[in-house]
Every structure is written in C-alpha cells, then in structure tokens.
Amino acid sequence: MRLSIRVETWPIRGGFTISRGSKREAVVVVAEIGDGNHVGRGECVPYARYGESVESVVSAIEACAGPLAQGMSRAALQDLLPAGAARNALDCALWDLEAKRSGQSAAHLAGLPPLHPVTTAFTISLDTPEMMATKAREASAYSLLKLKLGGDGDAERLAAVRGAVPDARLIVDANEAWRPNQIEALLDAVARFSVELVEQPLPADEDDLLARIARPVPVCADESVHDRASLTRLAGRYDAVNIKLDKTGGLTEALHVADEARDLGLKIMVGSMVATSLAMAPAMLLAQHADWVDLDGPLLLERDRDPGLVYASGQVSPPSAELWG
DSSP: EEEEEEEEEEEEEEEEETEEEEEEEEEEEEEEOOOOOOEEEEOOOGGGGGGHHHHHHHHHHTTHEEEEEEEEOOOHHHSSSSSSHHHHHHHHHHHHHHHHHHOOOOOHTTTTOOOOOOOOOOEEEOOOHHHHHHHHHTTTTEEEEEOOOOOOTTTHHHHHHHHHHHTEEEEOOOTTTTTTTTHHHHHHHHHTTEEEEEEEEEOOOGGGGGGOOOOSSSSEETTTTSGGGTTGTTTTTSSSSOOOHHHHHHHHHHHHHHHHHHHTEEEEEEEEOOOOHHTTTTTHHHTTTTTTTTTGGGGGGGGOOOOOOOOOOOOOOOOOOTTTO
C-alpha cells in the first residue's frame, strides 16, 4: 500500500471563537492510502491543546509509510501510534480502503445496519450576549444549538440566547473555562434556562470537584476523555462523554469507547473539530445511536468538499461512497 499526505486550509465563515481563542481557518491533514486499484482517505485536525502540531502529525503519519507498504492492518496501527490526530487519519483511510476493496459499506464492515440521517447541533461561537442571541436567531433552522461559553458573563449569554430562541434545544461547551468558584452558580443558571448538557466546564486536571457537587444538568467530558484508558477516572464526575475521532485516534478505538462508556452508564455525544465532510463522515457510524450529535464542522466553513455530507432541516445524512466508506 502506498501513502500520500497533504495539508489543506479551509476558510471559516466569519471566524470561530471558543474560550481559548479564535481562528479564521481550519487546517487539516489528509492521508490517502492506495493499493493500485483503490484509494482510502482519512482527515484529521492537529490540536495544540493535546500537544499536536501540523508538523508533528505529518511526521507521525509519514513514519507509517514503511509498515503500510508491508500491508499494515488497522489492528497493527493501534499499537504503532498513540491515540490522536495522526492515527485518526490513517485509521479512517484504512476503513475507507477496506470498504472500497470489498464493495461493502464501512457501516456493514463494522456490523451496523444501514446508516440514517441524524439531528446535529449547530455551534454558536463565544461572543457578547447580544451577538450570540442574534446568531442563535439566525440559526432557527436548527432545533439543537451548541453555545460556546467562557465563564464571566455566561449567565447573561444564556439569558439572551434563550430569549431569542425560546423553543430551541440548547447544549453548552465551556472548553475548561469555568473556575471552581463559579461552577455551582453557572450549573444552576444552565438548569434555569433548560440547557440539556454542559461540556467540560472545568479544566481536565481540576475536574475532581465535579464528584463533590450537585449536577442539576448532565455534565459531559470532552478534554477529560480520549480513549478507553481514560474512561475509568470519570466515575462520579461526569454523566456523558464526547467521543471525537481526533481524540480516540480513529473509528476503530471510538467504537470501543462508545461500547465501554455505555457499559459504565455514560451517555454518548459524538463531536468533531472544525473540518470538512471527510472528517465528519466516519463519525456518522457512531452518531447513529448517540444521545447528542455535533457534526456541524462543514457548516462553519466558507465551502466544503464536493461531494460532501448533505445537511437539511437540522439533520445530516450519511456519506456517499464517493466521499467515504
């Protein structure tokens, strides 16, 4: 098998802001694995929060060229690379290649029934209460909105958005921005405004506090969970986990994470980084039975791949075989 790698830049429509900062473009790494007849593709997003850079991810993928030339399997890949973006790109490319070689869908290969459309959240970037309310109103086509929060001023943001979209389902993501002395008041605020889920309110290394306070709204681990090995420390702290392929290191591990999380009584959210439909497509297998789905990355871009996923009436449809899987 032959490996090729490329780095792509995709402009973001209007920018994207969370508690850690803003960006105006999505930089992705695409891995392609070909056997002379078929080509499998996978896309990943290097994330500095997890110690990754474009250069480090490209280097890790390049280091797998030799094993791939010798026919490396997905199982062998799990041992060769740690969980993270590089392994995700290769793992998803191998799934895609296997689907194309066999003439069967990736869902079938994973033992799943045919995929169906799912409701996805639409993300509202962190901003002033007034601007977030305006953006929420403009996104009225989406029944589920995800609000990026940042700590100070969040109660006002929630009040403004709820006033603008009184009937919308809301989930919120603090991206580790809340402080220990804020969390109980802010959890009370999200409950007051009928928020369904709070993602990662505290820093991952300070989340033990969650086991000692009341949680009137389910709390979801994001930065605190990566692969199966990180699930055990969540007991008593979280009610749900956000599974992202760039964290688990691909679909192979993500499917195992979902199974073990359910066994532990945790609800499932399927999320993603800001990226194109090629990155979202494998996550559609996980999204089929998730409690919440956040696969709106392509909607945040100025343009997407062609063909890409089809979004309509707040739902995202399964990928075509031409896109992935």
